[in-house]
Each structure stands twice: as structure tokens, then as C-alpha cells.
Amino acid sequence: MTFLQVTLFLLEGFKLSLLIFAVTLLCGAPLGLPIAFCSMSKFKPLKYITKVFVWIVRGIPLMLQIFIFYYAPGLIFNIPISRNINLFFVQNYGIENMGMIIPVLVAFAINYACYFSEIYRGGIESISQGQYEAGYVLGLTKSQVFRKIVLKQVIKRIVPPMSNEIITLIKDTALANCIMLPEIIMKAGQLASRNALVWPLFYTGVFYLIFVGILTIVLGKVEKKLDYFKS
Amino acid sequence: MAFLEIKNIKKSFGKYEVLKDISFSLEKGEVLSIIGSSGSGKTTLLRCINFLEFSEEGTISVDGNVIYDGGSLRKYTDDEIRENRLHFGMVFQSFNLFPQYTVLENVTLAPTLLKRGTAEEIENRAKKLIEKVGLTEKMDFYPCQLSGGQQQRVAIARALALNPQILCFDEPTSALDPELTGEVLKVIKGLKGKDSTMIIVTHEMDFAKNVSDKVIFMADGVIEEMGTPEEVFDNPKSEKTRNFLNKSNEI
Ligand SMILES: Nc1ncnc2c1ncn2[C@@H]1O[C@H](COP(=O)(O)OP(=O)(O)O)[C@@H](O)[C@H]1O
Numbered sequence A: 001m002t003f004l005q006v007t008l009f010l011l012e013g014f015k016l017s018l019l020i021f022a023v024t025l026l027c028g029a030p031l032g033l034p035i036a037f038c039s040m041s042k043f044k045p046l047k048y049i050t051k052v053f054v055w056i057v058r059g060i061p062l063m064l065q066i067f068i069f070y071y072a073p074g075l076i077f078n079i080p081i082s083r084n085i086n087l088f089f090v091q092n093y094g095i096e097n098m099g100m101i102i103p104v105l106v107a108f109a110i111n112y113a114c115y116f117s118e119i120y121r122g123g124i125e126s127i128s129q130g131q132y133e134a135g136y137v138l139g140l141t142k143s144q145v146f147r148k149i150v151l152k153q154v155i156k157r158i159v160p161p162m163s164n165e166i167i168t169l170i171k172d173t174a175l176a177n178c179i180m181l182p183e184i185i186m187k188a189g190q191l192a193s194r195n196a197l198v199w200p201l202f203y204t205g206v207f208y209l210i211f212v213g214i215l216t217i218v219l220g221k222v223e224k225k226l227d228y229f230k231s
Numbered sequence B: 001m002a003f004l005e006i007k008n009i010k011k012s013f014g015k016y017e018v019l020k021d022i023s024f025s026l027e028k029g030e031v032l033s034i035i036g037s038s039g040s041g042k043t044t045l046l047r048c049i050n051f052l053e054f055s056e057e058g059t060i061s062v063d064g065n066v067i068y069d070g071g072s073l074r075k076y077t078d079d080e081i082r083e084n085r086l087h088f089g090m091v092f093q094s095f096n097l098f099p100q101y102t103v104l105e106n107v108t109l110a111p112t113l114l115k116r117g118t119a120e121e122i123e124n125r126a127k128k129l130i131e132k133v134g135l136t137e138k139m140d141f142y143p144c145q146l147s148g149g150q151q152q153r154v155a156i157a158r159a160l161a162l163n164p165q166i167l168c169f170d171e172p173t174s175a176l177d178p179e180l181t182g183e184v185l186k187v188i189k190g191l192k193g194k195d196s197t198m199i200i201v202t203h204e205m206d207f208a209k210n211v212s213d214k215v216i217f218m219a220d221g222v223i224e225e226m227g228t229p230e231e232v233f234d235n236p237k238s239e240k241t242r243n244f245l246n247k248s249n250e251i
């Protein structure tokens, strides 16, 4: 196999990794917000139910959650759901593997939403009561105080932990492997086992390194942008 | 009826009664200093007046209108509470400036959000207030670039921006290095005038004696002594006041 062929072969897998990354971020980050607010709710039952939920999702390996979303619906309802979804998307849109991609995306989005929610909660709770009170005595509404005073300070505080989580996420996408989704590491494994090629294993690492490098620069810029104030 | 009338305020945290029947009144343009040892309830009293806490009993009236009645069983709405708060301004011990805004933005934020005029009017007014506290050249600085004394002066300008009828200070110099207290006290003293009614909780006895029309000494949640500065500082009637003043003289 030529270098170009290997590159294209791996890139096909990396596209899937990037898809999982993007969807998880785009769905998980907003979904984390309501979870964070529920876990801070004054209504005790809601608060504790949310906390138990977050504890379960963060306490169980993500791989097991992927298995659950992949196998459980079909086994419980006794119909080959995954195969049906696959067929539907292949026949209608010519897209493959959707029967596996969808449960993986759901598992990732929920799992990461819970991690994000804890970061949000930590950020919000770290803002001193004095900031709220200074806004209240100026006659501002609760929503004005949150949007105009607290929010930016929260964002500043959550950018570093969010960056960590986001960098972990791109590497976690390899877990899709466990239900035979051909993301980049599975592809690299195939090259090693079928074509007896060693170097693509190292080359695969380069894909991750470049992407993590870009993320580090972008997230670093965001952090820098909020450097102008201390809180 | 006096301009500000506080009647029979009672406030407990759980079983612990922090304010036990506090009453006093203040005329327009008067300066009231509240002194007393730590834990006597001074902050809690100011917080009740600014509706950061709600007293279970007692009334607060401004300019003849009862704006709050702790004994009434109805619950005040968020909007009513906000309206009530606008009668008062508050300067905190720990400044609580908004770190992401410049000095100017800290002062314009609330008037802008409350639509107190055009952007230009608000900015001009803010600039005048910043000049008044002597920080014109720091207008575009962020709080983290200012000394504590400067931050507190910004906090004073910010509180003045909404033209409160009564301005409250909770130990405005207690978080400052000794060499910085003077500049803040000077600014507060400069605010004295026929239209600015102020309540100042302070440990600066000389300042209180100088600036006040009225002094309250609080102990264990009650007003132990109240009167003119001369009465309270020079001829205290209560034993507790005498002890307190002696102790603060020793320091
Ligand atoms: N939110 C609160 N919950 C419980 N106790 C409080 C609270 N705020 C104040 N206290 C108590 O009330 C008493 C008076 O406090 P404070 O008003 O801060 O006194 P001061 O300002 O005179 O030092 C203190 O004993 C304090 O521990």
C-alpha cells in the first residue's frame, strides 16, 4: 500500500472519530447546562435525582454505556433495531453503519453532558455571593445579574477544565471500536493485522497529535481572550 | 415623620436572634454611624435595610411610605423587592466590583440596564461621579489593576450612579491597608450634604465622631445607645458603650 492509500484509509476512520467528537460537543455542551441547573435546584427531589443520575453516568465506564445503548433496545424489544436502522439509512441515504453510530452518539452525548454539567456547576458555585449581592442592591433582576455579571466570570473559570475534557474526548472516540465501528484505530489495527504494516500505527498517532495541537491552540486563544480580568 | 423610619426590626437565623427589636429614624441629609463589636448585628441590619435579608418583624419606611412590613403575611414579589432596593445604595466591606468591567463600565452598568437615560447621559453622569471619587485617570482600568482604596472609591461611585436616597456603607475601610483608609474616608466625608443621607457602619471612631449627626452603638442585636456623637462618645450612659469605647481607644 502506498503512503497515500494508507492516509486515505486512515482518514476515513478519522472522519468517524471527528463526527463523534463534533456531535458530542455540540449536543453534550448545551445538554450539560440544564443538568447543572437541576443539580443545583432548590427543589430537593429534582436535585437528588439529578445527582444520582450524574453519579451513575460518570461512575460507569463509557464503554459499558455504549454497549447498553447498542444492545439493550434490540434485546429488550426483541427486534433487530440496529440492523433495521442500518438498512434504512443504506437504502435511503446510502450511509453505512448508522445502526451503530446512533447509539454511540447518544452514549457519548449523555456521558459528556454529565461531565460538562459538573464543570458548569463548579464554575457557577465558585462565584462569590458578593457578586450577586452587588448586582441585586443595584436593582438588577436575577436574570440580569446572571447574564451580565456572573456568566463571563463562570466562563473564564470553566475554560481550563473544559479544555481538558475536550482533549480527552477526541481520544475517547476510539471507544466506538467496541461495537465494531471503524474509527481510525480500528483501521490502523486492520492495516497491522491484514497488511502486516507497522508504521500506520505510529502514523495514526500523528492524526491525533495534529488535532490535539489545533485544539490546544484554539482553546489557549479563548483562555487568553479572558485574561484581561482577574476574578 | 422622619425620612427613614426603621421600626421594631427583628431578625433570626434559625433559633439565634441576631436583631432584637431595632428602631431608629433618620432625617434627610443626616449621617448615621453605627458602631459596635463584631457579631453585634451591624451587617445584618444593613442587609435587612437593603433587602438582602428579610426581617421577620418590623417596618421600613422611606419618605413617609411603608415600603416593607416584615409582619405582613404576604410575600413581596421580586419586582417589589427590586423597587425597594432602589431607595438604598450599598457599599460592601469587600468592594464586590465586577471584575470583567472597567471602572467606567462598573459605574454605567446598572443605569444602562435600568434604562436611566441615553447612553451618553449615563456615561457623562458616570464620568462626573468618577471624578468626584478622584479616579478620572483610572476610568479604563480593570478592578484588578487598582488598589483596594481605589476599588472602594469605584464602588462608591457605582452606588451613587443610581441616585439612591439613602447610601449604606458596611465597614468600607475594614478590608484596606491602614494607609489606604484615609482616601476612602475623605471621599465619604465629601459626600456629606443636605441631600445625601448616609448610614455608615465603621470601626473608625474618629471618623464617626467627625462626620456623623447621629451615632448608634449596637451590642448583641440591640441598640445599646443612640445619640449625637458628643453624647455617645463623650458621655456614654451605658456601661457596655464605655467598655467598648475604652477598648477601641487602647488600640
Ligand atoms: N446568614 C447567616 N446565618 C447564620 N448566622 C448569621 C448569618 N449572618 C450573620 N449571622 C450571625 O449573626 C451575628 C451578627 O452578624 P453580623 O450582622 O455580621 O455582625 P457584625 O456585622 O456586627 O459583625 C453573628 O453572630 C453571625 O454569626
Ligand SMILES: [Mg+2]
Binding pocket: B042, B043, B044, B171
Ligand atoms: Mg459586619
